[in-house]
Amino acid sequence: MEVTVKTAEQLRLTAAEFELIKEKLGRTPNFNELCAFSGMWSEHCSYKNSIKWLKTLPREGGRMLVKAGEENAGLMDIGDNLGVVFKIESHNHPSAIEPFQGAATGVGGIHRDIFTMGARPIAALNSLRFGKLEEDKTQHLLSGVVHGIGHYGNCFGVPTVGGEIYFDECYHTNPLVNAMSVGIVKAGETVSATALGKGNPVMFVGSATGKDGIGGASFASADITAESAQDLPAVQVGDPFQEKKLLEACLEVIQTGAVVGMQDMGAAGIICSTAEMSAKGEVGMRIDLDKVPTRQQNMKTWELLLSESQERMLLVAEKGREADVQKVFEKWDLPCSVIGEVTDNGLLDFYMNGELEASIPAHELVLGGGAPQYDREFKEPLYLAKINQFDPASVEVPDDLRKVAETLVKLPSIASKRWIYNQYDSMVGTNNTSTNAPTDAAVVLVKGTTKGIAVTTDCNSRYVYADPYKGAMIAVSEAARNIVCSGGLPLGVTNCLNFGNPYDPEVYYQFVQAIKGMGDACRKFETPVTGGNVSFYNQNPDGPVFPTPTIGMVGLLEDVSKKMTLHFKSQGDLILLIGSSNDDINSSQYLAKIAGVHDSPAPYFDIDEEYALQQTVATLINNGLVESAHDVSDGGLFICLLEAGFTNGLGFDVVASDADIRKDGYWFGEKQSRVVVTVKREKLEAIKKALGNHPYEELGLVTDGSVEVDGMEWGMISDWKESYDTAIENYLSKEEAGAALSSI
Numbered sequence: 175m176e177v178t179v180k181t182a183e184q185l186r187l188t189a190a191e192f193e194l195i196k197e198k199l200g201r202t203p204n205f206n207e208l209c210a211f212s213g214m215w216s217e218h219c220s221y222k223n224s225i226k227w228l229k230t231l232p233r234e235g236g237r238m239l240v241k242a243g244e245e246n247a248g249l250m251d252i253g254d255n256l257g258v259v260f261k262i263e264s265h266n267h268p269s270a271i272e273p274f275q276g277a278a279t280g281v282g283g284i285h286r287d288i289f290t291m292g293a294r295p296i297a298a299l300n301s302l303r304f305g306k307l308e309e310d311k312t313q314h315l316l317s318g319v320v321h322g323i324g325h326y327g328n329c330f331g332v333p334t335v336g337g338e339i340y341f342d343e344c345y346h347t348n349p350l351v352n353a354m355s356v357g358i359v360k361a362g363e364t365v366s367a368t369a370l371g372k373g374n375p376v377m378f379v380g381s382a383t384g385k386d387g388i389g390g391a392s393f394a395s396a397d398i399t400a401e402s403a404q405d406l407p408a409v410q411v412g413d414p415f416q417e418k419k420l421l422e423a424c425l426e427v428i429q430t431g432a433v434v435g436m437q438d439m440g441a442a443g444i445i446c447s448t449a450e451m452s453a454k455g456e457v458g459m460r461i462d463l464d465k466v467p468t469r470q471q472n473m474k475t476w477e478l479l480l481s482e483s484q485e486r487m488l489l490v491a492e493k494g495r496e497a498d499v500q501k502v503f504e505k506w507d508l509p510c511s512v513i514g515e516v517t518d519n520g521l522l523d524f525y526m527n528g529e530l531e532a533s534i535p536a537h538e539l540v541l542g543g544g545a546p547q548y549d550r551e552f553k554e555p556l557y558l559a560k561i562n563q564f565d566p567a568s569v570e571v572p573d574d575l576r577k578v579a580e581t582l583v584k585l586p587s588i589a590s591k592r593w594i595y596n597q598y599d600s601m602v603g604t605n606n607t608s609t610n611a612p613t614d615a616a617v618v619l620v621k622g623t624t625k626g627i628a629v630t631t632d633c634n635s636r637y638v639y640a641d642p643y644k645g646a647m648i649a650v651s652e653a654a655r656n657i658v659c660s661g662g663l664p665l666g667v668t669n670c671l672n673f674g675n676p677y678d679p680e681v682y683y684q685f686v687q688a689i690k691g692m693g694d695a696c697r698k699f700e701t702p703v704t705g706g707n708v709s710f711y712n713q714n715p716d717g718p719v720f721p722t723p724t725i726g727m728v729g730l731l732e733d734v735s736k737k738m739t740l741h742f743k744s745q746g747d748l749i750l751l752i753g754s755s756n757d758d759i760n761s762s763q764y765l766a767k768i769a770g771v772h773d774s775p776a777p778y779f780d781i782d783e784e785y786a787l788q789q790t791v792a793t794l795i796n797n798g799l800v801e802s803a804h805d806v807s808d809g810g811l812f813i814c815l816l817e818a819g820f821t822n823g824l825g826f827d828v829v830a831s832d833a834d835i836r837k838d839g840y841w842f843g844e845k846q847s848r849v850v851v852t853v854k855r856e857k858l859e860a861i862k863k864a865l866g867n868h869p870y871e872e873l874g875l876v877t878d879g880s881v882e883v884d885g886m887e888w889g890m891i892s893d894w895k896e897s898y899d900t901a902i903e904n905y906l907s908k909e910e911a912g913a914a915l916s917s918i
Contacts, residue, residue, distance in 0.1 A: 222547055262299075285421070451488065522535075
């Protein structure tokens, strides 16, 4: 079948790529083959505009057990013959069009990446971005996404233990929905996404295939426009109860020893899983698509190849052991069919009712093989000149700092997210230790051991917008700081890189600089990047979203009983600030949302100072010298103190230690590398000795509930908590707020 270049463009392939396909095949591709290349050479699958820079990240070392990108998720050694498996991915475009299913299937997909490697998921996290909360569209998207995450996670039975959420108008059209999953696997029970062994059967397991999700990979590789709603069929439909059965069946079938390799059918569906498994094993496959279980009649070849129906796996088994595999899936009432076999010619041959419909070398389809790799132009964005002209002296210090604080605590990006997290089951599975004893990073148990895994997602995209290099360094540093403040040792990173259109040189500059900053920070903290996801084309008609390189990080606590919590414990404890303060108000929530200055540099940050801080805080915690630890981040020092007081209803009496520092910068600035700790008075001298030359400030005392700042009464902690807890609910419509509040 002849295909015109116009058709190739409709499939989001360039004319040059169409010619390249003809060169690789030695002929003109037929429509089915062109569809296969369209899915596999999409940005979402091939990383063709990002792979050059991704390769510069630290991808080996530490406790890594597999190389970055080698498997569906990262795998790191935690001792006792156990490994932690983790990954974060985006589901931005589907969530912008159909928020419930878009978010739900994002959760389902990331969990499959974990258990397809033989690991049992034990925790989920997310990182979300929306537009202005006052707007109806934002409330609709927020409600749908939160409902989708909660529904899928709760039904699947894995607790949502942490995450982050920000609101800014740049995300109005294109929200960001990043989902992370963490699992535990025993040594020797991992499974590789590799096809091996001529004649071994290729098996389809899981839910039947439908027409939902067709073209999803290509859909995720284009800008969101007013016409994007027409692509609604590209949004997948998930069934968490099917996925729960698939999880148990996959973990059980691994125990039979009959599995050679396994991979989930995610983006680009069957064509992706067959191509990637074959290319990795340097083999081919003969696939009979008419043997694929379907839930819709008369599906065409290209539809079967590209469908992204959920809860499906491709499995290669040992020849002669098909019955062992089928027995397990029959037990769990899941479809299981032999749809082909492994060959040794490197070709993917797809048949329908005995007719050859497509024949493609597997190597030519995949990342690292024949998929194109581009070196895009980049240039410094013009807006950075305006940012660097900002003069803090142009902002007068407000006379009434308490009034500023009362506004700050109600900002949606700072206020309590209880309206959101109360829709998630954080305790299912009984692994989560942080629900009633909050920690900067969530801490989950590794059952059967004394160990705990600390997990977090972090990125302040306003910082990255202001300085892509420094902002990405801060994102890595804050993730590591959260783990250290929880008593953990940072191990490794997975990233979700959310940017605009890579063909825009200013957007690509943001991407390149962020990668450089991330790489330098990860090398400093010895946290290699185990894998992740690139999501380009996050645009709206007014331009790209803030560059948002979300960092998912895991850390290890050898003894979970020694975890450190963030909240004040006792009246009379001393409050210390580890680190030093300055006048910095740059890129703070205070400056952007209250003072109305949207263009300012990233806050002060020095990587060596940050590293020294984390080493110091780790020493204090490991030596049992502190009662609590909480890092200073969004909203600055005052918000940090409030959050530390909320859990036990304890207040604080604090005084700025340096009268020469502007007071709005001292209390609301977001200078990095600072941690608030509380200590018993009798341990103060031991603390000072342990600190050595590291800077610190004595702020004041924990009180029985009163809040006093610089000698002025600022009310009671209970009143601040009421404002903090109800702020988001007060933005929402009564109908949407009431639905969630009924569970509080």
